[in-house]
Amino acid sequence: MVETPDTGRDDAKPRSAGMSLSAPEARAWFAREVLPLETILIQFLRRNWRDQSEIEDLLQEVYARVFEAARAEAPAAPKAFVFATARNLLINRVRQQQIVAIESVADLEKLGVAQDAPGPERSVAAREELRLLQSALDRLAPRCREALVLRRVEGLSRREIAGRMGIGEGTVKDYLALAVNALSDMLYRETPDLGRGR
Amino acid sequence: MSDPRRTNEFGDAAGIKARAADWLMERGLSENWREEDQARLDAWLAQSPAHEVAFARMEATWERTERLAALNAALPEVRAAERRLPLLLMKFAAAVMLVVGIGAAGAWLVLEPRDRTFSTPVGGHEMVNFADGSSVELNTDTLVRARMTTEERIVWLDRGEAFFRVKHDPMHPFIVVAGNHRVTDLGTQFVVRHDARRMQVAVIQGRVWLEGAEREKSEHSTLLTPGDVATATAKSVSVARRSSKALAESLSWRRGVLVFNHTTLAEAAAQFNRYNRKQILIADPQAAARTIGGTFPTGDVEDFTRLAEAVLGLHVTARGDTIVISR
Numbered sequence: 127m128v129e130t131p132d133t134g135r136d137d138a139k140p141r142s143a144g145m146s147l148s149a150p151e152a153r154a155w156f157a158r159e160v161l162p163l164e165t166i167l168i169q170f171l172r173r174n175w176r177d178q179s180e181i182e183d184l185l186q187e188v189y190a191r192v193f194e195a196a197r198a199e200a201p202a203a204p205k206a207f208v209f210a211t212a213r214n215l216l217i218n219r220v221r222q223q224q225i226v227a228i229e230s231v232a233d234l235e236k237l238g239v240a241q242d243a244p245g246p247e248r249s250v251a252a253r254e255e256l257r258l259l260q261s262a263l264d265r266l267a268p269r270c271r272e273a274l275v276l277r278r279v280e281g282l283s284r285r286e287i288a289g290r291m292g293i294g295e296g297t298v299k300d301y302l303a304l305a306v307n308a309l310s311d312m313l314y315r316e317t318p319d320l321g322r323g324r
Numbered sequence: 325m326s327d328p329r330r331t332n333e334f335g336d337a338a339g340i341k342a343r344a345a346d347w348l349m350e351r352g353l354s355e356n357w358r359e360e361d362q363a364r365l366d367a368w369l370a371q372s373p374a375h376e377v378a379f380a381r382m383e384a385t386w387e388r389t390e391r392l393a394a395l396n397a398a399l400p401e402v403r404a405a406e407r408r409l410p411l412l413l414m415k416f417a418a419a420v421m422l423v424v425g426i427g428a429a430g431a432w433l434v435l436e437p438r439d440r441t442f443s444t445p446v447g448g449h450e451m452v453n454f455a456d457g458s459s460v461e462l463n464t465d466t467l468v469r470a471r472m473t474t475e476e477r478i479v480w481l482d483r484g485e486a487f488f489r490v491k492h493d494p495m496h497p498f499i500v501v502a503g504n505h506r507v508t509d510l511g512t513q514f515v516v517r518h519d520a521r522r523m524q525v526a527v528i529q530g531r532v533w534l535e536g537a538e539r540e541k542s543e544h545s546t547l548l549t550p551g552d553v554a555t556a557t558a559k560s561v562s563v564a565r566r567s568s569k570a571l572a573e574s575l576s577w578r579r580g581v582l583v584f585n586h587t588t589l590a591e592a593a594a595q596f597n598r599y600n601r602k603q604i605l606i607a608d609p610q611a612a613a614r615t616i617g618g619t620f621p622t623g624d625v626e627d628f629t630r631l632a633e634a635v636l637g638l639h640v641t642a643r644g645d646t647i648v649i650s651r
Contacts, residue, residue, distance in 0.1 A: 149376060156377060157384035168550075186337035190373035197373075212431065256391055263392070269495045278392040284353040296535065296545075297497070299349045300508065304494055307345040310385040 132321055152197045159204035164314040167212060174216055184219075188212045262312040264304055273301035274309075336549060337374070339531055342510065343376035348386055350545075374618075405534060411618045443467045444484070447599050447623050449580065452495075457491035458498060464599045464622070465576050485517040492530070501537050508533040514548075515575060526553040526571060534561065537646045582622055586615045589649070591631065600625050607650035611638050 147155060151192050152196045164168065189210050192201075201207035263271055269291070276287045347365055351357055369375050415491040442462060444450050450462045454472050462468065466484025471477070474496075481487070481502040490498045490509040498509040502518035509650075512530030516523065525534055527548045534554050535545035546561060548554055551571065554563045573583040582599075584592050590612035593604040606612040614636055619629050625647060629640045632649055643649045 153376060153380035156380045158389075161381060161384055182337045186340065186377070187376050189377040189381075193373045193377045220445065246546055255388070256394055259389065260395075261393055267495050274389065275392075275395075277354075278389050279395045281393065283355070293352075299346070299353055300497060302353070303342070303349040304344040306348060306382050306386050306389070308383050309389065310341070310345075313385055313388060314381070 136172070146202055147197050150274060152193060152200075155200055156189075156193055160189065160208055161314055163205060163208055167208060168315060170209065170212060171216070175219075184212075184215065185287075188215055191215065194266055258313065262309050265312060266308055270301045270305035270308065273298055274305045337378075339547065339549050340372075340374055340378045340383070341442070342531065343368075344375065346450050346514075346545070346547070347379060348382045353388065361372060367450055406464055409546050410421045439469045439471045441467070441469050446601055449577070449622075456493070456496075458487045461487040461489075463487070481516050481518045483518060485515065485577075487513070487515045487575065488532075489513050491541055496643045503556075504537045504558060505561075506537045508535075522555055524553065524555045526566065526574065527551070528571060528575070576619070579621060580622055581619050583619050585617050587617065588612060589614045589616060589636075592628070593649070596620075596622075596625055596628055599623060602645050602647060604647050604649060611636075614638075 136140065136155070164185075168181060168185060171184050171188075172178060175184060188208065188211050192208055195201065195211070197206070225269045266274065272291060273287055276290055282290065283296050284295050287298045291294065291301075293301075329543055330581075347368065351361070351365060354493040355362065367468065369379060427438075442450065442452050442460070444462045444464060444466045446465045448462070448466075452460045452462065452470070453467075454470070454476070454477075455459075456472060456477065458477070460468060460470070460479060463485035466486055467482040468484075468486060469480045469482065471479075477485075477493075477496050477498045477501050480499055488498070488500060488509070490512045492498075492509065493514065498512075498514070500507040500509075500516050502516050502523040505523050507514065507516060507525050510531040510533065514532050515526045515528065518524075525532065525548060527550050529550055532548050533545055534548055534556065546554060546563060548563065550570065551565050552563050553566050554561055554573075556562075562581055570585075573585060576583040577599075582592070582595050584595075587595075589606055593606055593612075597603050604625065604626050616631065618631065629647055633640045634636045639650045
């Protein structure tokens with residue numbers, strides 16, 4: 127059983143002894159420990175929040191709070207900490223809005239997310255990762271995919287990509303930014319219907 | 325209008341994600357990432373933990389795509405991926421290659437229909453609907469050129485003011501060029517005004533990118549969200565927030581009226597002068613600083629000057645096409 131932070135405050139401090147992290151360290155920690163949880167975290171939020179249009183912003187808020195906490199002290203049990211933060215955020219939102227009873231937020235134990243067992247998420251083999259990437263690539267808008275392939279597969283410069291695609295260098299950046307944004311959803315939200323739109 | 329429930333203390337999540345992706349690419353593609361560029365990025369990151377996490381997420385995604393380089397060695401797999409591209413895209417790619425092959429810019433002129441020009445006289449107001457479902461509403465004394473093709477959607481606002489309602493298509497960004505700035509829509513309603521000194525963009529819905537028309541890699545670009553009003557001169561860009569009420573008032577010309585709300589007489593006169601051949605001249609600074617409120621038809625200068633006379637007790641004298649207001 128993992129100790130969860132005080133439910134009365136959703137900016138609760140992690141309970142483990144850790145060191146404070148610099149911003150780049152915190153980003154690396156976040157990418158390694160938290161992002162792999164995104165699929166199940168979104169499932170948790172969707173299941174426990176009525177207004178589905180708010181999920182994206184709730185997710186962002188959970189992330190931001192976890193990140194802030196980690197900068198002060200990296201939680202020893204990241205998974206439990208992320209879900210405790212999410213749960214506390216929802217409870218406080220419910221309290222503020224005074225719409226539904228607090229029981230509407232499901233027990234973490236019931237969801238089976240409280241244990242900090244290493245998830246299967248990131249232990250994918252290189253071959254599996256490549257397959258995942260290729261399938262995501264196929265789902266990109268054609269022009270974005272073209273720009274990404276020229277950059278990542280063929281290793282071309284911005285100017286060369288612009289020349290090959292017959293577009294301006296600024297548009298190269300736009301396409302790649304759209305591509306990485308779309309890929310971030312596809313790669314961290316493997317459930318198909320979560321990757322689409324906002 | 326944006327849904328207020330959408331925003332939390334960290335702001336619009338989708339907008340932050342888009343901005344983070346843009347920062348990452350700006351940095352990654354730059355061959356000359358300078359200290360001041362890094363400082364701008366650091367400043368943005370420091371603004372909010374939401375920015376930090378969005379950036380970390382994009383960074384991690386981008387690192388994962390590094391593995392795609394493996395496809396280069398495994399060329400047969402790339403071929404397989406290419407075969408999955410829709411036929412239309414392949415045709416399109418062939419057409420682009422043909423044009424690039426010919427090389428000259430003139431090739432486009434052969435293949436593309438000529439740009440269309442739309443204009444309104446002083447006091448005019450016109451709506452232009454494009455085949456892609458987007459529309460442009462022209463305010464008084466406005467000149468736009470439009471190039472709407474399967475490849476690009478560009479509107480040049482050469483003069484005046486226009487309200488854009490854009491049918492978003494991520495593959496074909498809708499771009500408005502005004503002077504030395506360009507605005508790229510990300511699913512949007514926005515208004516652009518362009519006169520001799522400056523250009524101004526106000527976003528009503530969605531998001532737009534504002535950047536220099538040359539789009540050099542070091543150039544600053546700004547993501548604007550609803551309520552943002554950006555004013556750009558040749559040398560600078562500043563962004564202010566405006567309430568939705570103030571924004572709606574500034575768009576009142578679409579209903580054929582001007583709305584003033586604690587507006588100085590000088591500003592009100594300047595507004596009327598955009599819509600009318602008859603020009604209001606305010607002869608003394610004290611009168612110019614008086615404020616007024618109310619709603620007036622854009623073309624009814626007399627209605628406005630009557631108010632100045634009756635309510636503010638000012639003198640109104642007509643001299644040919646000029647109406648002089650004095651104490």
